[in-house]
Amino acid sequence: MIKTVVGSYPVVKGAPQNIMDKIKDKLGMFDEFKYAIEQSIYGQVEAGIDILSDGQTRGDMVEIFVSNLYGFEGKRVVGKIEHTKPITLNDIKYSNKILKSLPNTQNKSIKGLLTGPCTIASSIRIENNNHYSDNKDENLIYDLAVALKKEALDIQNEVSTIQIDEPILSTGMYDLDMAKKAINLITEDLNIPISMHVCGGVSGIYSELHNFNVDMLDFEFASNKKNLEVLEDINKKIGFGCINTKLKTVESVDDIKSLIGEGVEILKNNSKFNGINGNMVDKLNNFVVIDPDCGMRLLPLGVAQQKLKNMCMACDEFENEIKE
Structure with missing residues (x-):
């Protein structure tokens, strides 16, 4: 099975190491985040990840986008939101450069990450704005979607897949029909696989998420075991979250493997899963x-x-065991 990450990685900023770096630092040209990207790629490769991210090192998932979109001052909306330049492209290109410099990484790739329009909208401030009435204004969601679509088109030739993060959708805060229209606007002209990550409990909404124009739905199963029940009916490819990122304790390989096994047992009752040709490994x-x-x-x-290491080890061990 393919192993990936949802996105962000701990940030380890770099410091000037040589005379040229120190000159750049004095001129305000030294990029302390390049080191963080490097460490993110090295760490993911060492763990055994197949589809890597750049680590989202330059800020949280909302900050990265609002700090580079026209119409924002911080997280406050001050005008009509527009995309004026690529936001994540340079870090993706740098990640690809680092990845290609490492041995035995021919089959590994970088994914693109977009924070979804509803999640961005839920995290910003609308104050005395002539363009948008509040955080749920359909025009706000639409303009964010248009901006994110341009970003997706900018990066799609540099990545193997794009993931749209919409954790807010499980809260019920946003109308799912409006969210679907926004996501479909982003994805309609893309020519690579698209996944959508939704945090929290999804058992009440996953049937509606089926209708979003994405190839894969990515859910939490370690911290939300009730989500396991959706596996019986899910009709899209599934991103199976199997380590709890809210806890600082490290799950054992056996515990992760056990959770994967629980999920697979439920998938055996899924008609879409059973319709895939091949043995169990092929299906998975x-x-x-x-x-x-x-x-x-x-x-x-x-x-x-x-x-990450334990997750990859558990996945590989599970796959080897079902081959026997």
Whole structure:
């Protein structure tokens, strides 16, 4: 099974190491986040991740986008929101450069990450604005979707897949029909696989999420075991979150493997899963991607790294066992 990450990784900023770096630092040109990206890629490769991220090192999932979209001052909306330049493209290109410089990484790739329009909208301030009435204004969601679509088009040729993060959808705060229209606007012209990550409990909404124009739905199963019940009916490829990123304790390989096994037993009752040609390994490789529950930015570096290592080891051991 393919192993990936949801996105963020602990940030380890770099410091000037040589004369040229120190000159750049004095001129305000030294990029302390390049080191963080490097460490993110090295750590993910060492753990055994197949589809990597750049680590989302330059800010949280909302900050990265609002700080680069026209119409914002911080997280306050001050005008009509527009996309004026690529936001994540340079870090993706740098990640690809680092990845290609490492041995035995020919089959690994970088994913693109977009924070979804509803999640961004829920985290910003609308004050005395002539364009939008409040955080749920349909024009706000639409303009964010248009901006994110431009970002997706900018990065799609540099990544193997794009993940849209919409954790807010499980809260009921946003109308799912409006959210679907926004996501479909983003994805309609893309030519690579698209996944959507939704945090929290999804048993009440996953049937509606089926109708979103994405190829894969990514959910939490370690911290929300009730989500396991959706596996019986899910009709899209599933991102199976199997390590709890809210906890600083490291799950054992056996515990992770046990959770994967629980999920697979339920999938055996899924008609879409059973319709895939091949043996059980073939079915899983075509239907399941293994990843953490959510991003890992807030975890200590050593904890995050060990969680990823144990996750990859558990996945590989599980796959080997079902081959026997």
